[in-house]
Amino acid sequence: GDSVTQMEGPVTLSEEAFLTINCTYTATGYPSLFWYVQYPGEGLQLLLKATKADDKGSNKGFEATYRKETTSFHLEKGSVQVSDSAVYFCALRSGGGADGLTFGKGTHLIIQP
Amino acid sequence: DAGITQSPRHKVTETGTPVTLRCHQTENHRYMYWYRQDPGHGLRLIHYSYGVKDTDKGEVSDGYSVSRSKTEDFLLTLESATSSQTSVYFCAISERESRDEQFFGPGTRLTVL
Numbered sequence: 001g002d003s004v005t006q007m008e009g010p011v012t013l014s015e016e017a018f019l020t021i022n023c024t025y026t027a028t029g030y031p032s033l034f035w036y037v038q039y040p041g042e043g044l045q046l047l048l049k050a051t052k053a054d055d056k057g058s059n060k061g062f063e064a065t066y067r068k069e070t071t072s073f074h075l076e077k078g079s080v081q082v083s084d085s086a087v088y089f090c091a092l093r094s095g096g097g098a099d100g101l102t103f104g105k106g107t108h109l110i111i112q113p
Numbered sequence: 114d115a116g117i118t119q120s121p122r123h124k125v126t127e128t129g130t131p132v133t134l135r136c137h138q139t140e141n142h143r144y145m146y147w148y149r150q151d152p153g154h155g156l157r158l159i160h161y162s163y164g165v166k167d168t169d170k171g172e173v174s175d176g177y178s179v180s181r182s183k184t185e186d187f188l189l190t191l192e193s194a195t196s197s198q199t200s201v202y203f204c205a206i207s208e209r210e211s212r213d214e215q216f217f218g219p220g221t222r223l224t225v226l
Contacts, residue, residue: 008153034214043203043217044156089155093213100146100158100171100205101215 002027006090006104021075021107023090031092033066033073038087085111116140117218119204125224132191134221136204144207145187149200194225
C-alpha cells in the first residue's frame, strides 16, 4: 500500500537558518503530493502541492519539488522565522478513487530567536 | 478558509457510552472524510463519503460508524467508546476525487475515561 516517510524531529533551528524536511513516498500509480502545516491547537492547512513529476509547489517562501526518480518531495525554506514553528505533514493521494490522503507522521519544527 | 465546522470541539466521556461527532460544511463539496490524529501516527483515515448515503471504510474503521443524510453533514459515531479512541478527530472535505487536495476542519479533542 501507499506510505509516506518523513523525519519526526523535533527539528530545532535558529531564526534565518535554511530549512529542509525530507519526505519520501511509496505509491501506486501517479500520486499528487502535498505539504500541510499544523499550528498549535489548530487544524491542518494546505501549504503547497504538486500533481506531477518535476512540478514545484511553493507558498509563503516554502518550496518542494516532485521528484519521481527518487520518490521524494522535500520541503525547503531559505530563511525560517519564529512564526514557522509548527508541525509539518507530508501527504500523498493516489489516483483512481475517492480515498483519503496518506500522511507521514509529521515533523515538529521549532525555530528559536 | 473552507467553511468547515466541527462540533463539539472538546468532549470528555466515559468508557462504554455512545458519542457522535458532527462535521458541517458550507462548500457543497461531494467528498467528506474523518481522520484521527495520534502521536507517532500522523493522521489516519477512519471513514469517508463520496455522496449522500454513500460511505466507505478507511484504514482504522473498527469501532466507528458514519452517516451522511445531507450533503453538508457527516456524522461520526462511536457506538461504545473505549480509551483507545481518545484522540483528536478531524473532518476534511474535497471537491473532486482522485488526487485532489483536502481541506480540514478545526478538530474535536475526545477524551474517553
